[in-house]
Amino acid sequence: MSTTADFVRANTRLAPVPFLPELVLHQADEPIELWERTEAGGAQQPPPFWAFAWAGGQALARHVLDQPDLVAGRDVLDLATGSGLVAVAAAKAGARSVVANDIDPLSLAAAEANAAANDVRVALIEGDLLTDGYAEAGVILAGDVFYSREMASLVLPFLRAAAFRGALVLVGDPGRAYLPTEGLVLRETYEVPVIESLESVPMRRTSVWQVLTH
Template sequence: MKIGQTPSKRKVFILENTQLTPPHLCPEIQLHLITDSCPLWHATEPDIERLGIGDPYWGFCWAGGQALARYLLDHPEEVAGKRVIDFGAGCGVEAVAAMMSGAAFLLASDIDPLAVEATRLNALVNGVSMETTTRDLVGDPLTGFDVLLAGDMFYDPAFSRSVLSWFAALTARGMKILLGDPSRGNIKDTPVEPLASYQAPSDVDLVGKYLQKTTVYAIAPRISR
């Protein structure tokens, strides 16, 4: 049976299928995550298809997002007083961290309505507020924003090329772009400046049993010749 398509029904679904859990690198944040005590942890692909929800990636706090959130909490000057976009928000960990670090305004973007609802719930439980959108922003000039956050977005080579080309255009117009990436291999041709590295949990690891080096980068402007 498919879940309802209204925000209230999506909210109920998330609350019934997640558990409040602090991510490994950010114990000051609480997130609605899928743990091994939740029904979705044990769901099979046919189960997911019957629910009609797609991959519930919004129920996990991925390494790149955790590292980027930790970096913002430790370096609030990166976002304090600024207008920020969290692109591909997922569970919204870096969006929450940005607001906790003093961002003036934050727009959390994800094309999955369940991810947007999860981000809203995670903002609420952490006492911060933000706007959300399910609009596909790739290619948008994002006029009026200062910083873009992207945690663990570079899992697919073709998608990465498209997004990184857009990021290059945004950087050329003066936007600061911060990435969190656990060496997935799809940003190797992009000029980046490493800012910090962390040992973050691998994929769906909740307790930090399997750690991997995860780096926060700033995209460097391309130098014209």
Template sequence: MNPETLNLHLRKTLSRGRVAQSAPAGCPEIPLYLFDPSVLEGPLSHDEAQAVVAEPAYWSFCWASGQVLAQWILDHPTLVAGKTVLDFGSGSGVVAVAAARAGAARAIACDIDPAALDAAAANAELNGVQVELCADWAQRPGHLDLITAADVLYDPENRPLLEAFRASAEQVLLADSRIRNLANPAYDKQAVIEARTWPDLNEFEEFNKVRIYLARGRL
């Protein structure tokens, strides 16, 4: 996957947009193609700002929760070794890449955004690993050992995912920086780790505290 493909995706909303290879501070062992902030030599025009807000390229940033979840997997490889792992809402693909690097038998990046799937493919190639792509949660493999997800609960309507994940895999590993209390006893908090989105978006400090949760599934 040529990174120029990612540039083309970015330029649909930001004419100056491009990606550059960098290593997020929260998971420095995993290089990624991410948004290159050096292109923003001046303020965004009104049209550029409107376009970016209307269709944000989430995949072009490595969010704090994604970094923490990826590093957690690298630090705890037995969670994924030899297993089929699906990362829901994969964005840049960093978590799926981490799972592949930590020895997963199958690492699957699942995202409804075609640009995110292209990013996952490009970043897998950059890291020399194989990552499968899934464009629709409904088309996921029949057996999953582990589902991972980072910051997918920002919308209250997504809360049912907590039980959907448990019903679909033997374990669920979740990272979240948006909700202080999941209010779901099935999810055991493992740690709270600080990280910042890369490139840094200067978010509120509260969004830099990432909580890791582990839950048993029902399979």
């Protein structure tokens, strides 16, 4: 993972997360420039979701850090981890084990670098878990996963199946268009600072929801 790790470090700098000052994260200084450069690489290269602290992930990480009993002593999966921010927060909060999952190798390189920067250990799984599920985790965390109709149609059955088998399933979302309207219980709402060039506003009202089985 050395090449991907080098790319992550070359295109970010380590800085505190505004809403989570106890954590640091490799973040892009010029988000639009990095996004455009990544897009120029062609369709095979996913957008650089790993280079930013998205609102849903910040809210979910804050919720876990403020209520560590949610994850303490439990096995946690951070689905579509992006930067690994939520995974790092879960590890900081005392999870027995944390797995960060994403389809993008750069995301996993960022998650590994961010875990190291925060002095925690996070395991990595590359690939799509949505088809087969992931029964090993007692807690499933997912930040900002309802950003498209296609992603929502894939991730929601995965999350509900996990809840059905008894996992605690929490999502963080700033009111994206494809957030489900049923089968969720509101746990907390936050005002989260975001990158205005990406979100068009400086703050996003962002909620943490628990996913039910139906």
